[in-house]
Amino acid sequence: MTQKTDLRDEEIAIRGAKVHNLKNISVTLPRNKLVVLTGVSGSGKSSLAFDTIYAEGQRRYVESLSAYARQFLEQLSKPDIESITGLSPTISIEQRTTSYNPRSTVGTVTEIYDYLRLLFARVSKPYCWKCEQPIRSQSPQQVVDSILSSPLGTRLSILAPIVRGRKGEYQKELLQLRQRGFVRVRVDGDIHDLSDDITLDKNKKHDISVYIDRLIIKGDLGTLAARISDSVELGLKLGEGMLILETQPSGATAESEPIETLLSEKFACPTCHISYPSPEPRTFSFNSPMGACPECDGLGTKPSPEDLDAEEDTVDSDLNLDAITGENAPCSSCNGARLRKESLHYRLAERNISNLTLLSISELSAFFNALVLTDREQLIANRILKEIKDRCGFLNEVGVGYLSLSRSAQSLSGGESQRIRLATQIGSSLVGVIYVLDEPSIGLHQKDNRKLLNTLKRLRDMGNSVLVVEHDRETIEEADWIVDLGPGAGSQGGELVAEGSLKQLLRSKKSITAKYLNGELEIATPKTRRTWTKANAIRLEKATQNNLKNITIDFPLGVFTCVTGTSGSGKSTLVIDTLYRLLAGHVYRMKTGEIKIAGSRGLELVDKVIDIDQRPIGKTPRSNPATYTGLFSLIRELFASLPDSKVRGYGPGRYSFNVKGGRCEACEGDGVTKVEMHFLPDVFVECDICKGRRYNRDTLEIRYKGKNIADVLDMTGSDAYAFFDAIPSIKAKLKVLNEVGLGYLHLGQSATTLSGGEAQRIKLSKELSRRGTGKTVYILDEPTTGLHFDDVNKLVAILQTLVSQGNTVIVIEHNLDLIKVADYVIDMGPEGGAAGGYVIAKGTPEELALIPESDTGRYLKTVL
Numbered sequence: 095m096t097q098k099t100d101l102r103d104e105e106i107a108i109r110g111a112k113v114h115n116l117k118n119i120s121v122t123l124p125r126n127k128l129v130v131l132t133g134v135s136g137s138g139k140s141s142l143a144f145d146t147i148y149a150e151g152q153r154r155y156v157e158s159l160s161a162y163a164r165q166f167l168e169q170l171s172k173p174d175i176e177s178i179t180g181l182s183p184t185i186s187i188e189q190r191t192t193s194y195n196p197r198s199t200v201g202t203v204t205e206i207y208d209y210l211r212l213l214f215a216r217v218s219k220p221y222c223w224k225c226e227q228p229i230r231s232q233s234p235q236q237v238v239d240s241i242l243s244s245p246l247g248t249r250l251s252i253l254a255p256i257v258r259g260r261k262g263e264y265q266k267e268l269l270q271l272r273q274r275g276f277v278r279v280r281v282d283g284d285i286h287d288l289s290d291d292i293t294l295d296k297n298k299k300h301d302i303s304v305y306i307d308r309l310i311i312k313g314d315l316g317t318l319a320a321r322i323s324d325s326v327e328l329g330l331k332l333g334e335g336m337l338i339l340e341t342q343p344s345g346a347t348a349e350s351e352p353i354e355t356l357l358s359e360k361f362a363c364p365t366c367h368i369s370y371p372s373p374e375p376r377t378f379s380f381n382s383p384m385g386a387c388p389e390c391d392g393l394g395t396k397p398s399p400e401d402l403d404a405e406e407d408t409v410d411s412d413l414n415l416d417a418i419t420g421e422n423a424p425c426s427s428c429n430g431a432r433l434r435k436e437s438l439h440y441r442l443a444e445r446n447i448s449n450l451t452l453l454s455i456s457e458l459s460a461f462f463n464a465l466v467l468t469d470r471e472q473l474i475a476n477r478i479l480k481e482i483k484d485r486c487g488f489l490n491e492v493g494v495g496y497l498s499l500s501r502s503a504q505s506l507s508g509g510e511s512q513r514i515r516l517a518t519q520i521g522s523s524l525v526g527v528i529y530v531l532d533e534p535s536i537g538l539h540q541k542d543n544r545k546l547l548n549t550l551k552r553l554r555d556m557g558n559s560v561l562v563v564e565h566d567r568e569t570i571e572e573a574d575w576i577v578d579l580g581p582g583a584g585s586q587g588g589e590l591v592a593e594g595s596l597k598q599l600l601r602s603k604k605s606i607t608a609k610y611l612n613g614e615l616e617i618a619t620p621k622t623r624r625t626w627t628k629a630n631a632i633r634l635e636k637a638t639q640n641n642l643k644n645i646t647i648d649f650p651l652g653v654f655t656c657v658t659g660t661s662g663s664g665k666s667t668l669v670i671d672t673l674y675r676l677l678a679g680h681v682y683r684m685k686t687g688e689i690k691i692a693g694s695r696g697l698e699l700v701d702k703v704i705d706i707d708q709r710p711i712g713k714t715p716r717s718n719p720a721t722y723t724g725l726f727s728l729i730r731e732l733f734a735s736l737p738d739s740k741v742r743g744y745g746p747g748r749y750s751f752n753v754k755g756g757r758c759e760a761c762e763g764d765g766v767t768k769v770e771m772h773f774l775p776d777v778f779v780e781c782d783i784c785k786g787r788r789y790n791r792d793t794l795e796i797r798y799k800g801k802n803i804a805d806v807l808d809m810t811g812s813d814a815y816a817f818f819d820a821i822p823s824i825k826a827k828l829k830v831l832n833e834v835g836l837g838y839l840h841l842g843q844s845a846t847t848l849s850g851g852e853a854q855r856i857k858l859s860k861e862l863s864r865r866g867t868g869k870t871v872y873i874l875d876e877p878t879t880g881l882h883f884d885d886v887n888k889l890v891a892i893l894q895t896l897v898s899q900g901n902t903v904i905v906i907e908h909n910l911d912l913i914k915v916a917d918y919v920i921d922m923g924p925e926g927g928a929a930g931g932y933v934i935a936k937g938t939p940e941e942l943a944l945i946p947e948s949d950t951g952r953y954l955k956t957v958l
Contacts, residue, residue: 104179106179107122108122119589121593134582136585137882138587140587147181152184185529205518206629208497210378214447237357242318250309263293282302351375394424395423397643401766416781485521491549492516525556584810588778655904664922670873671706701867704870711857716764724863757788760781835889855889869901872901876907878911916939
C-alpha cells in the first residue's frame, strides 16, 4: 500500500491576504525551493513576504513558548489573512544596518573576533611592551627544574621581590620580614642586614627584595631539590608569583657581578621586570576593562575638536556631514587598535590580534590556512581554528570577503549587513526553516552574484524554503518558482499577476516583468554619448585614501558617469570619501579632515554638490515623505487659506501634528498610545480619541474638496497628484515624487518604515523640485536599489534630464541597465579590499566592453 504524501508538507498555501495593499490574494508556494517574489516597486512584495509570511511564522513560534519566555520577546499581531498552511519557523534577513552600537564590528557581529580572543588566550606568545623581548611564565616545578639544570659549582641566591618601583618608607614591611626570621634584603641594589637601621626616602621609588636562600649546585641533587622546592615555593608566595634568581658560574670571583633572572608564575620580562597576568579571552576584548585601552575606553577614536568653518545656519541640512568631515581622530594611545598595550603584545605568528582584524576576511582565511603550530598548540586550537575558517569561508561565499573584521558595523551598507547575516545562517546549519530575504544581490557585482546564488541554493538544498524579494534578472531566471505581483504600485498593485516557473512566467501576457525578461520591453541604449574635454573635468591626482593605489583620474562635467567595479574595489572611497569631501569642502568652505590626494583641479567649475545617499530621511516616526520634501508645508498653507480656517483663525501651525493646537493631545499627534503590559512588552494601540487620525475633532472639520488633513496624509502620491490638480506648487512636488517611482507611498507614511532605496529616491525628488544651477554635481550610491526594470527606466529618464540641463551625474552602480546608458564609465578593481583600488578601465560602455581586463566590460557586452 502506497502512503499518500500530505500536500501541506510540500507547499505553503496563503489564502485571503489583505495586508497593506494586498487585495485578498491567495497564492501557493512550493516548500524547500528557491522562490522569487518580483514586481514593480510598491506592488506588495514585502507585504506578502515580510508582513504576511514572515510575520505569521514568527507569531506562531512565539505563541508556542511559555508566558515566561514570551515576556522577553516582541509581541506580534496576527496579519490580515484568512489562513496559512504549511508554515514552519521563519527567519528574516533584511537590508538594515546590523547595529548602531559604535563598539560593534564585522568581527563581533560574525563572532569571529570571539574565537580570535579565545585563540590568543590559549596559544599566543607574550612579548614585553617595553623591550619587545619574548616573555613566558613558569610553574614552580619548572622553576625548580631550571635551577637544578645549572652547571655544578654554580652559586645561586633566591630572592623574593617585595616592593617594585614604588614610593614609600616601608618600615612596616621590613619589620615583618625581620620578625619572620629573614636576615638580609637588597634595597635599591644595595645589600642590608635586616637588623640594621634602614631609612628610606618616602618621596623616591624603591625596589626591595628579601633573600630566601643561598646555595651551590653540588653533591646529591635529590636532597638539594627538596630544599630548592621549599625555597621557590616560599619565594613565589612572598613575591606574589615572582622571584629573582642571582647566579654566579663556577670559578667566578666573589666580587664579580651575579647574573639576575626574573622568574614568574605570571608572564614577566626578566629585563624590564614588567609582568603580565595570565591571558584570558577578556584580555583581548575592547568591551572589557581588562582589555580595553584606558584612554579611549575601547572605541579606538577620540572626538575631533575641529568643527565646521561655516556658520550652522549656512550649512544645508541635507549635506552628508559624516562623509564630509571624516571619521574621528584615532586614539593617540592605542592608535585605533582599541586595546591596552599589554593585550597588543601577545602575538601569533608575529601578528597581534589587532593586526589580524585589519586583514580582509579573504586574507585572514589565507593566514589561518598557512598557520603552523606545534603539536601541542594544534591540539588546543583545533576546534577554534575550524570555527574561524568555516565562518571566513561562508563570508567569502556570500561576497563580503573584502571586509575587515575591524570594520565598524555602523558603516556597512544594507546589502553587506544582510549578506553577513546570511553567512551566519549558513553556519547555523538549520533545516526546515523558511528564510525570507530582501534583495540580497544589492551592492554585488555580477561576478559576485553567482557566488550568492550558489549560497541561496545551498540553503535550499539543506532542506529549507528560501523566499527572496528580488529584481535581479539572473536571480529571477535561476529561481525554482516565481511570483509576480502588480500590475502597478500602491493602490494599483497588490494583485497576483503571474506565478510559476520561468517558462510559465514568460508566457504571461499581463506581466511587465515577463516583457522585460523576454525582450519585449527594454531599457534603451542611447544612440549617441555626450562628449567632454579635459578642460571641463575635475581631476584627482595620486589619490591614496583607504585602498586607492595612487590613482589619477578625471571626472567629466556635464555628462552622466558611472563608477563600477567589484564589491570593495574602492568605488565609494573614490567618489564619496575623496571626490565628494573635496567638492563639499570647496563649495561650502567646510573642514573635511584629511583627504589623501596629491592635488586636484577643476573644483571652481562646480557651484553645488549633492550626495543623495540611502541614509534615513528622519530618525523619528513623525518624519514622513510630505514633511521631508516640503510638501506638507504647502498643504498646511492651503488648508490655512480656506474660508473656514480664516473664520476660525486657524494658521498653518494648526495643521501640524508636532505642536499643540490642532493635534490630538491624547496621543500628542502620534495616532497611537502606549499601553504598559508590566511583564509583557509595551503595546502600541490606536488612539481611542482620534482613532489614529492624529488631529482633534475641530481641526478635522476643515475640508478641502471633501478631504480633511488626515485624509490627505493617508493618500498615496499618485492619488494626491490627481487630487491637487488645481494647485501648481503642490502638484509640481507630487509630479517629481511620482516620476522617481514613489507614487505608491502614503504622504504621511513614517520615515522609519522606508527602505534605504525609498529614502534615497525621496531625497532625489526633493532635489529635482529645487531650481537647478546648471553647475551642480549629483552623486548617487546605487540608486537602482529596490527598483524593478520598469522603475529603472523611469530613473534613467530623470537622470538624463538632470544632465541635459548642464548638471553632472556621478553614480556608483552595479546594475548593467543603468551602466549601459552612461556617457562615461570608470571601472575599479581588480578585486575587493587590498587587492582593489586600481582603475582597471575607463571610457564609454562600448569602449569598456572591448577591454579584456574589465570584468564589468565582459558583462556589458551581453546588454549592449
